[in-house]
Amino acid sequence: MTVKRIQAGPRMSQAVVHGNVVYLAGQVCPAEAGATTVAGQAKVILGQIDKLLAEAGTSKQNLLSATIWLTDMGTFKEMNEVWDKWVVQGSTPARATVEARLAGPQYLIEIAAIAAIG
Amino acid sequence: MTVKRIQAGPRMSQAVVHGNVVYLAGQVCPAEAGATTVAGQAKVILGQIDKLLAEAGTSKQNLLSATIWLTDMGTFKEMNEVWDKWVVQGSTPARATVEARLAGPQYLIEIAAIAAIG
Amino acid sequence: MTVKRIQAGPRMSQAVVHGNVVYLAGQVCPAEAGATTVAGQAKVILGQIDKLLAEAGTSKQNLLSATIWLTDMGTFKEMNEVWDKWVVQGSTPARATVEARLAGPQYLIEIAAIAAIG
Numbered sequence: 254m255t256v257k258r259i260q261a262g263p264r265m266s267q268a269v270v271h272g273n274v275v276y277l278a279g280q281v282c283p284a285e286a287g288a289t290t291v292a293g294q295a296k297v298i299l300g301q302i303d304k305l306l307a308e309a310g311t312s313k314q315n316l317l318s319a320t321i322w323l324t325d326m327g328t329f330k331e332m333n334e335v336w337d338k339w340v341v342q343g344s345t346p347a348r349a350t351v352e353a354r355l356a357g358p359q360y361l362i363e364i365a366a367i368a369a370i371g
Numbered sequence: 372m373t374v375k376r377i378q379a380g381p382r383m384s385q386a387v388v389h390g391n392v393v394y395l396a397g398q399v400c401p402a403e404a405g406a407t408t409v410a411g412q413a414k415v416i417l418g419q420i421d422k423l424l425a426e427a428g429t430s431k432q433n434l435l436s437a438t439i440w441l442t443d444m445g446t447f448k449e450m451n452e453v454w455d456k457w458v459v460q461g462s463t464p465a466r467a468t469v470e471a472r473l474a475g476p477q478y479l480i481e482i483a484a485i486a487a488i489g
Numbered sequence: 490m491t492v493k494r495i496q497a498g499p500r501m502s503q504a505v506v507h508g509n510v511v512y513l514a515g516q517v518c519p520a521e522a523g524a525t526t527v528a529g530q531a532k533v534i535l536g537q538i539d540k541l542l543a544e545a546g547t548s549k550q551n552l553l554s555a556t557i558w559l560t561d562m563g564t565f566k567e568m569n570e571v572w573d574k575w576v577v578q579g580s581t582p583a584r585a586t587v588e589a590r591l592a593g594p595q596y597l598i599e600i601a602a603i604a605a606i607g
Contacts, residue, residue, distance in 0.1 A: 264576070466500070
């Protein structure tokens with residue numbers, strides 16, 4: 254069973270495919286996206302996840318699990334409003350959401366995920 | 372390889388089965404359980420995990436990994452006393468425990484897990 | 490598909506093999522290693538990961554994903570300097586790094602990982 258890496262950088266790959274499972278790196282909203290709210294950053298991140306899943310030959314319908322880190326749990330409701338519209342009803346992943354400081358103060362939310370392929 | 376979702380809600384599923392692996396959502400102790408200590412919440416959560424694993428056709432004997440979040444690392448010992456009695460000797464999972472604020476102040480502990488099936 | 494546990498203790502196993510995937514417990518630097526910096530602890534931890542992966546019949550070249558917890562995100566750069574030298578170029582895993590207090594104040598960094606075997 255081969256391993257295929259997507260956007261393999263010197264520090265990490267943005268996604269790694271192994272058999273019929275793909276592991277996504279924790280996604281944050283790049284500064285150039287100009288999103289300074291949790292809702293705005295969540296939308297950008299979920300778009301990135303859509304693209305990575307497509308590169309891996311799958312989609313959000315096949316999400317298995319997601320981990321969400323918020324720098325301020327007070328934004329939980331705001332994040333969920335974006336999340337709830339994005340997930341596919343009947344195909345929602347297992348999920349855990351906790352509070353954590355992220356790699357830079359500009360990042361308000363980070364999401365990692367695991368999805369099935371095919 | 373099909374994906375089967377257990378307690379699939381509009382936001383997340385409580386467990387997602389893919390092939391012979393099941394991914395559990397982060398479990399917290401519901402308010403109606405009335406548990407206000409880490410030990411009490413841990414017991415409720417581990418009971419929920421037992422039930423979800425059973426629904427997936429497996430048991431704690433097949434746990435592969437677990438992630439535990441405590442809102443106060445000062446409760447590490449108290450959590451472990453419950454955990455150590457619950458796990459199956461000789462079949463303990465890989466585990467990581469870190470401190471994090473959770474979705475609400477009433478939650479003192481959250482546990483996510485991955486298990487093999489069959 | 491059998492489950493094989495490596496260094497199975499009463500509380501957790503240091504690694505659990507399921508099929509062609511191995512799940513590693515969150516690794517911290519033991520006090521006896523005498524490392525009191527993030528760089529020093531990271532080196533010890535990555536060495537432990539190398540050994541666990543070898544016991545599982547694989548290596549860092551087959552890493553699928555890694556989760557890194559730092560007690561102080563101010564050490565992100567220091568951690569990355571060690572990490573970047575350790576990972577295999579072209580074979581970097583998906584990765585997420587967040588800040589969290591760990592099981593004891595002596596621990597400055599913890600790393601969990603999932604790898605493919607063979």
